[in-house]
Amino acid sequence: MSDRKRVTGPEKSVAPLLETGSVPAFIFNPDRRHDGRDVNHLRPVFMKSGVVRQANGSAYLEAGKLKVACAVYGPRQNQRTKISATKGSLGCDFKFSPFSGGRRRSYMKDEQEREYSLVLEQALSPAVRLDLIPKSTVDIFVQVLESDGSAACLAAAITCASLALADAGIEMLDAVAACSAGYFESTVCLDPTGEEEAHEGGSLVLSYMPSLNEVTHVIQSGETSTATTVKALELCVDACSQIHAVMQQSLIANV
Amino acid sequence: MAPAAAAAAPTPAGNGTSVSAMAVDGDVAAAASQGFSLDPDTFQKIHPAEFHRRFLSQGVRADGRPLQKFRKAKISLGPVSTANGSAMVRLGDTTIICGVKAEVAEPKPAAPRSGFIVPNLDLPPLCSPNYRPGPPSELAQTVSEYMDQVIKSCDLVNPETLCIEPGHAVWVLYVDIVCLNHGGNVVDAAMIALAAALKHTRLPQATYYETESTVRVTDTFTIPLSVKRTLVPVTFGVFDAAVVIADPTAEEEAHLSTTLTYVLDAENGEAAYGVLKSGGSAVPRDMLVACWDDARKRAVDVVAALAEAEQAGNRRPDVAAV
Numbered sequence: 001m002s003d004r005k006r007v008t009g010p011e012k013s014v015a016p017l018l019e020t021g022s023v024p025a026f027i028f029n030p031d032r033r034h035d036g037r038d039v040n041h042l043r044p045v046f047m048k049s050g051v052v053r054q055a056n057g058s059a060y061l062e063a064g065k066l067k068v069a070c071a072v073y074g075p076r077q078n079q080r081t082k083i084s085a086t087k088g089s090l091g092c093d094f095k096f097s098p099f100s101g102g103r104r105r106s107y108m109k110d111e112q113e114r115e116y117s118l119v120l121e122q123a124l125s126p127a128v129r130l131d132l133i134p135k136s137t138v139d140i141f142v143q144v145l146e147s148d149g150s151a152a153c154l155a156a157a158i159t160c161a162s163l164a165l166a167d168a169g170i171e172m173l174d175a176v177a178a179c180s181a182g183y184f185e186s187t188v189c190l191d192p193t194g195e196e197e198a199h200e201g202g203s204l205v206l207s208y209m210p211s212l213n214e215v216t217h218v219i220q221s222g223e224t225s226t227a228t229t230v231k232a233l234e235l236c237v238d239a240c241s242q243i244h245a246v247m248q249q250s251l252i253a254n255v
Numbered sequence: 256m257a258p259a260a261a262a263a264a265p266t267p268a269g270n271g272t273s274v275s276a277m278a279v280d281g282d283v284a285a286a287a288s289q290g291f292s293l294d295p296d297t298f299q300k301i302h303p304a305e306f307h308r309r310f311l312s313q314g315v316r317a318d319g320r321p322l323q324k325f326r327k328a329k330i331s332l333g334p335v336s337t338a339n340g341s342a343m344v345r346l347g348d349t350t351i352i353c354g355v356k357a358e359v360a361e362p363k364p365a366a367p368r369s370g371f372i373v374p375n376l377d378l379p380p381l382c383s384p385n386y387r388p389g390p391p392s393e394l395a396q397t398v399s400e401y402m403d404q405v406i407k408s409c410d411l412v413n414p415e416t417l418c419i420e421p422g423h424a425v426w427v428l429y430v431d432i433v434c435l436n437h438g439g440n441v442v443d444a445a446m447i448a449l450a451a452a453l454k455h456t457r458l459p460q461a462t463y464y465e466t467e468s469t470v471r472v473t474d475t476f477t478i479p480l481s482v483k484r485t486l487v488p489v490t491f492g493v494f495d496a497a498v499v500i501a502d503p504t505a506e507e508e509a510h511l512s513t514t515l516t517y518v519l520d521a522e523n524g525e526a527a528y529g530v531l532k533s534g535g536s537a538v539p540r541d542m543l544v545a546c547w548d549d550a551r552k553r554a555v556d557v558v559a560a561l562a563e564a565e566q567a568g569n570r571r572p573d574v575a576a577v
Contacts (some may be wrong), residue, residue, distance in 0.1 A: 005390050007403045009373035013360035013427045016461060016472040023474060052436045053348045054383045054505065065336055069435050071381040079387075093388050095379060098431035099338040099354025107377065107391075141381035141388075143433065145352060146335045 015103040026199050030187050039189045047250040049167040057168025061160040067145040070160040072168040074138035088133035092120040096144045123158045123207035123217035129171040149194045151180035151203040174209035177240040181232045183224050188232040206236035210244040304510040311498050325502040328557050330564035332455045340456025344448040348438025353448035355430050355456045359470045362425045370417020370425035374402040376432045376445050383437035409528040420463035424470045439504035446488040456480050485521040487557045489550035496536040512536035517550040521558040
């Protein structure tokens with residue numbers, strides 16, 4: 001697809017292949033993962049709100065190598081035609097930076113970004129008091145600077161967006177914290193990295209409101225047993241409470 | 256240096272300068288004569304151009320800087336480990352991240368040894384309320400195109416050094432520049448980020464296998480690019496077609512009559528690789544010339560900041576607090 005509005009290089013380019021045998025085989029050890037965590041631990045997470053000056057609210061999140069920035073604009077006039085007189089709407093836009101992953105991503109939105117934009121909206125809408133802002137929209141823009149595990153990226157985006165909403169002073173029932181888990185047979189592994197994600201049998205992303213003890217969104221893929229899924233949900237709920245504590249701290253720090 | 260300047264300046268929130276004391280013309284003067292006054296924040300919202308004009312007439316700017324003072328460039332190298340090279344540049348509130356990704360492509364038949372450098376500036380809707388999702392804004396298009404021209408014309412990186420196998424495979428360097436916080440003067444921040452990221456770029460050792468016609472690379476990035484020079488952009492804003500201010504902020508940019516950008520070579524003070532006066536009002540010729548000296552001084556400061564960033568160490572685990 002030619003893009004007349006950008007500087008374009010050659011028509012086709014590919015990420016180079018690695019020399020055969022240069023990558024050591026991946027071995028999953030539940031007690032000691034490559035970054036030193038065990039399966040029940042999150043990556044250390046850093047959050048900061050109020051980073052984009054012109055935005056109504058914004059936040060930055062870093063967990064290991066994962067880096068996500070989010071800005072919230074609004075409530076402002078709805079640009080689209082469908083205007084509900086009784087409820088406001090959330091406009092979510094999820095974007096990977098071109099250099100954020102293994103291969104270079106195009107500026108055009110791909111399927112994954114579209115899906116994540118939608119999940120973002122679904123995960124946050126139940127928490128936001130949209131009934132208080134009829135006829136208007138709140139735009140949420142998420143930019144991934146560096147990704148390390150796509151499910152973890154989605155979870156980080158939800159958490160970061162929720163923090164930015166709080167920073168913007170948009171009324172919510174509770175902050176939404178999100179967390180991902182990967183399945184290795186019957187072992188549930190919290191917050192998998194990109195390397196682990198390439199070898200897992202399935203994944204789950206839970207969005208949860210810790211103070212209300214309510215779930216806003218779950219998305220799971222892959223084949224697991226019911227017991228494993230329940231175990232993963234419980235693990236994620238605990239992790240979300242930890243994330244929620246960090247969110248609160250960073251909001252207080254910005255006051 | 257900065258705090259002293261700030262203390263001397265009539266900052267909008269600080270000293271409570273009431274508008275009635277400063278009023279000169281039009282409805283504001285009329286209002287003032289009736290003893291009506293606005294607080295500075297409200298005044299800025301209602302008469303933004305007049306707000307800046309008042310400051311500039313006093314030889315100072317709304318953020319406390321003197322007219323010709325630039326914001327310090329803060330550069331950190333290697334914030335993004337998935338890129339072959341990356342840099343984050345901050346000028347005041349403006350925050351820009353540049354990542355270089357290397358891919359492999361077939362060279363053009365006419366230039367079988369020449370690789371490609373593809374610079375693009377992205378101003379996502381995240382960075383400012385003025386941008387919406389969709390195709391790039393005109394500013395982004397102009398700057399991307401201008402950077403491409405400058406890189407090519409000044410031979411920043413010899414394209415032949417990007418050759419893997421003549422006629423079969425060359426490197427393509429995608430230089431993607433993303434603005435995270437639009438605090439004005441994105442052009443300078445973007446081009447400094449580009450210069451810093453290219454200096455920080457490391458390519459893997461690549462081998463071309465003729466039998467399978469593929470390129471395979473090692474998993475470590477070791478080979479630095481041979482970047483010929485350090486390009487430093489220096490931007491001035493022109494207010495009311497008369498007052499020159501260095502390094503405008505986003506608020507000032509909205510009311511400028513035109514901007515001047517010089518692209519200099521830091522090592523060779525006499526060399527210039529680009530001058531861009533983008534539209535707007537006409538400026539006298541001596542103004543164009545007078546800005547050169549300030550631009551050269553600025554270039555020296557930026558190069559010092561770059562050297563500092565390089566000394567601070569490549570690829571350190573950077574907490575890239577935006």
